[in-house]
Amino acid sequence: MHGDDAESGRPPVLLVHGFASDSTVTWDGTGWVRSLVESGRRVITMDLRGHGASDKPADADAYAPDRLGGDLLAVLDSAGAERCDAIGYSMGNRVISALCELAPDRVRRVVVGGAGPTELFATWDVEDARGYLVDGTQPRNPVIAQVLAPAIRAGADREALLACIEGVSGAPLAIPGGIPVLFVAGEEDPVPVGVQQLALDWGSDLITIRGRDHVSTLTSRTFKDAAIDFLV
Helix, strand or coil, X not given: CEEEEECCXXXXXXXXXXXXXXXXXXXXXXXXXXXXXXXCCCEEEEECCCCCXXXXXXXXXXXXXXXHHHHHHHHHHHHCCCCEEEEEECCHHHHHHHHHHXXXXXXXXXXXXXXXXXXXXXXCCHHHHHHHHHHCCCCCCHHHHHHHHHHHHCCCCHHHHHHHHHHHCCCCCCCXXXXXXXXXXECCCCCCXXXXXXXXXXXXXXXXXXXCXXXXXXHCHHHHHHHHHXXX
């Protein structure tokens, strides 16, 4: 795994990016690391396997939720973090959920951004995604191309992306009840469908960012301020 540890205070905040992205794009480029450090927090960033500077296996089993959650646990151990707060975005929340299942005592609070009860890949036809990644066949579901096209243009490993889709598909969002959760979703984001009811079911607060979609929600100052306040 690839990890960066920006020293700035305690407890550390573990940032977990989404599918077809990496920590630099998701957290550095959008100002999250800077904002958290300026608020007095120590920040731990990492690239999930299959992404960024991390290994890119082409085997779907390598992306099973418990394997990805174990990677987060290894990052925390490497950083010397006995406990952390966690902020996830999109697929990253499924990985945080797996971490919480593996080691609930290591996570104090969680901010769930851009995710809801339905795992996105479970709504995809994997053969559609495979065709698009292998030979550029236009998928019947336009969301597949919308998600994958930027990653392909950026030179992402296509076999690793397909393996990740297969391995993560249907992964639950099931954070243990003793861990407080804040949900954040863009008003125009279709990915976290059902998040309002999920927040009600969990007794958690939901912050809706007006006029933001799945990409632009990440840059929202409102999102950053809500997360920082929640993780006090």
